[in-house]
Amino acid sequence: MAKQVIMPQLGESVVEGTLTKWLKAPGDSIQEYEPLLEINTDKVDSEIPSPASGVLLEILVPEGKTVHAGELLAWIGDPGEVTRQPEDQPVMERAGEATAAVATPGNHQGHNLGFISPVVSKIAQEHAIDLFQVKGTGQGRRITKKDILAFIETREAKGAEVEIKAPVQIPPSPPEPIPGAIAPAIPAPAPGTEDEVLPLTTLRRAIAEHMVSSERTSPHVTTVVEADLSRVVAHREANKPAFARDGVNLTFTAYFVAAAVKALKADPLVNSSWGENGILVHRAINIGIATSLGRDGLIVPVIKNADALSLLGLARAINDLAARARLRQLQPDEVKGGSFTITNHGISGSLFATPIINQPQCAILGVGVIQKRVIVASDSLGGDTIAIRPMVYLSLTFDHRILDGASADEFLAKVVESLQNWDS
DSSP states (O other): OOEEEEOOOOBTTBOEEEEEEESSOTTOEEOTTSEEEEEEETTEEEEEEOSSSEEEEEEOSOTTOEEETTOEEEEEESTTOOOOOGGGSOOOOBTTBOOOOOOOSSOOTTOOOOOOOHHHHHHHHHTTOOGGGSOOOSGGGOOOHHHHHHHHHHHHHHHHHHHSOOOOOOOOOOOOOOTTOOOOOOOOOOTTOSOOOOOOOHHHHHHHHHHHHHHHHSOEEEEEEEEEOHHHHHHHHHHHHHHHHTTOOOOHHHHHHHHHHHHHHHOGGGSEEEETTEEEEOSSOOEEEOEEOGGGOEEOOEETTGGGOOHHHHHHHHHHHHHHHHTTOOOGGGGSOOSEEEEOGGGGTOSOOOOOOOTTBSEEEEEOOOEEEEEEEEOTTSOEEEEEEEEEEEEEEEETTTOOHHHHHHHHHHHHHHHHTOOO
């Protein structure tokens, strides 16, 4: 009897993903637990094993489509076995959440909207919107809240144009050609110099959508300070051999995470998110570490409960997450649940930057390159001296709905204080 291939729930909070690749074609033999397809969730690719041995009889979901936990993806069985047709198959609902039904004025039998979130459904009902007229820009062309709000704004603007029409602008006619004149020749591009279109990967498309959404969601403000890392550098040089004996590479990132954790404990408002009913202050301190995947993009694995870890524990977690991120071995839950993010853009030589907030978090800390600079320092007698110190610029981009300039600067000052007065 043919077996169903069902989209699993890949993590506690992961209920959907994009089917990026089928590893087998219809007619191919497959063994139980052999990788069958790849699913991308929040920029993490996961291989889904086959639930049974046999032949891949039929693929029901094409590559590039967003699927939900519990959705039927394919059939596996014996060669030549007949599967049930889609109209005979039971309706598969998302785990713990059914697709919201939306009454629409038109007759659209035979068409499928896909998953409609409760928020989109509520807005559609309140404004009497036929969702089949709304163009979805989410993964798998899903209709997002942004899409339906844009549709309402466009519809209202068109309604206003009926009452107040702008004067029609008639473009000037092109000049009459001069008899006998020869039109200038348009040179053809030389072979090999034509523009190239790079197809968007699932990861790059997800990054673009997340970044644009963040800028539209919250007012971004950035403040910049600098810190003297003399004590941090000395401590790292003295302790690197001991950490290496434990199999851990002691990076500067571990110090920045530790300093941020200390500042977040002292100022919990920075460890929060904006909500329509109020500001949600998170009890857990989960630090996201922006990790470059080269030309493929960026991913942010999360150190859960970072406040419970020592410097050694933080360094070990950073080593592990960064290594598995570059090997594409992260689990979906490992890039979710962050409450604050750190991006060390100084690795590539950048002095300072204005990073974009990792929604729905309140702020993101940017760390520039560590370099020796000449500064004016105070000596023990209170006088000024010229000194050379390892300095770093730290930037905090924050949600101005939650934090003001003074509170953001106060948080950064705590980070600087922790770094400049570092002790074992």
